[in-house]
Every structure is written in structure tokens, then in C-alpha cells.
Amino acid sequence: MKLNWAERWAVNNPLRPLQQRLEMGWFEKRAGLGTGKECILEVGCGRGAGARLIQRAFAPRHLQAMDLDMDMILRAKRYLSPEARKGIAFYVGDVSRLPYRDGQLDALFGFGVLHHIPDWQGGLAEIARVLKTGGIYAFEELYPSLYQNVLTRRILLHPAENRFRSGDLRQALAAVGLELRDSIENRKIAILGVAVKR
Numbered sequence: 001m002k003l004n005w006a007e008r009w010a011v012n013n014p015l016r017p018l019q020q021r022l023e024m025g026w027f028e029k030r031a032g033l034g035t036g037k038e039c040i041l042e043v044g045c046g047r048g049a050g051a052r053l054i055q056r057a058f059a060p061r062h063l064q065a066m067d068l069d070m071d072m073i074l075r076a077k078r079y080l081s082p083e084a085r086k087g088i089a090f091y092v093g094d095v096s097r098l099p100y101r102d103g104q105l106d107a108l109f110g111f112g113v114l115h116h117i118p119d120w121q122g123g124l125a126e127i128a129r130v131l132k133t134g135g136i137y138a139f140e141e142l143y144p145s146l147y148q149n150v151l152t153r154r155i156l157l158h159p160a161e162n163r164f165r166s167g168d169l170r171q172a173l174a175a176v177g178l179e180l181r182d183s184i185e186n187r188k189i190a191i192l193g194v195a196v197k198r
């Protein structure tokens with residue numbers, strides 16, 4: 001689901017890349033990925049700040065970044081300088097239908113994306129499908145008590161049904177063969193996690 005004006009403002013604010021930088025520092029320590037992997041994908045890349053951080057941290061041979069929303073991809077092309085976006089292939093697409101073979105990717109990153117997908121379990125299954133055995137899924141996700149509370153449900157736009165909380169997410173990860181290796185979580189609010197494809 002595309003973002004409404006309020007969340008567009010929230011994710012494109014100047015502090016968001018600082019938050020992503022801190023999160024990337026944590027991913028770097030926990031993912032055990034190293035540099036020079038063959039292929040990494042960022043889903044729901046928004047304006048591309050995350051892709052740039054992935055490039056700096058892991059320098060994969062191929063880095064791709066995709067988003068459902070063409071406006072976000074255009075924004076990424078404006079936000080990153082030509083130098084910064086060298087080596088990052090941006091495209092419009094849907095997490096639920098990724099254009100990769102089974103087991104093709106070394107790692108996949110998603111900053112705040114899964115909770116925007118009506119069939120998030122399907123999105124997660126697709127993420128697991130394209131990762132190779134031992135591949136890494138690094139993610140930041142939010143829970144409904146943050147984005148659908150009495151205040152935020154009036155301002156933000158998210159799918160109303162089939163929402164996940166901590167237990168649901170953990171169960172769904174396990175169901176698609178993604179083992180949660182490490183996480184930092186406030187069980188009411190949000191989680192930062194690194195999972196490994198088994």
C-alpha cells in the first residue's frame with residue numbers, strides 16, 4: 001500500500017536517515033554478512049537512504065532497491081547524487097512478486113515495509129523464497145499500537161485487517177523458514193531483527 005501525505009512526510013524527514021544509520025550499525029554487527037556479496041535487495045526503499053547505507057556497509061557486487069510507488073523511486077533518484085546512486089539499480093515492483101529465482105539473493109533489507117502490505121504473510125513468504133540458504137533478512141517493523149492507535153489511525157494510512165504483532169511476526173518468520181537470529185524489540189511498538197534463511 002502506498003503512503004499517504006502524513007507518512008510520506010514522516011519517512012522523508014531529515015532525521016529518518018539518522019535513525020536508519022543507527023539501525024544499519026546494528027545490522028552490520030548482527031548480520032555477519034561481510035562485504036562483496038553477489039546480490040542484495042532493499043524492498044520498499046522509499047527515497048533511497050537505506051540503499052546508500054547498505055552499499056557503504058556491505059559493498060555488494062549487485063545492489064537493487066525497489067518500491068511499489070514510482071514517486072518514491074523518482075524521489076530516490078533526486079535524493080541521492082549521481083555518485084551516491086552509482087551501482088544501485090532502482091525499480092518499481094511489489095514485494096509480493098519479486099523478479100528473482102528461488103534462492104538467488106544473499107540478503108534482503110526492509111525498513112518499515114511489511115506492515116504496509118495487506119497480505120504481509122505472502123510478502124514474507126516471497127522474501128524467504130528469493131533468499132539463498134544462509135541468506136539474511138534484516139528488517140525494521142512497526143506494530144499496530146504504534147501506527148493504529150487512537151491518534152495515528154486518524155493520520156496514517158495502513159491496511160485495516162490482518163495486522164501483525166510481535167508473536168504473529170515471529171510465528172510467520174518461522175513458518176517460512178526464517179530463523180530470528182537477533183532482535184531488539186519493544187513488543188508493543190516495533191522490532192529490529194536479523195533472520196537467517198534455513
Ligand SMILES: C[S@@+](CC[C@H](N)C(=O)[O-])C[C@H]1O[C@@H](n2cnc3c(N)ncnc32)[C@H](O)[C@@H]1O
Binds near residue numbers: 001012
Ligand atoms: C514506511 S515507508 C519506508 C520507506 C523507507 N524504507 C524508509 O525507511 O524511509 C514504506 C515503503 O514501502 C513501500 N511499499 C509499500 N508496500 C509495498 C510493496 N508491496 N512492495 C514494495 N514496496 C512497498 C511504500 O511505497 C513506502 O515507500
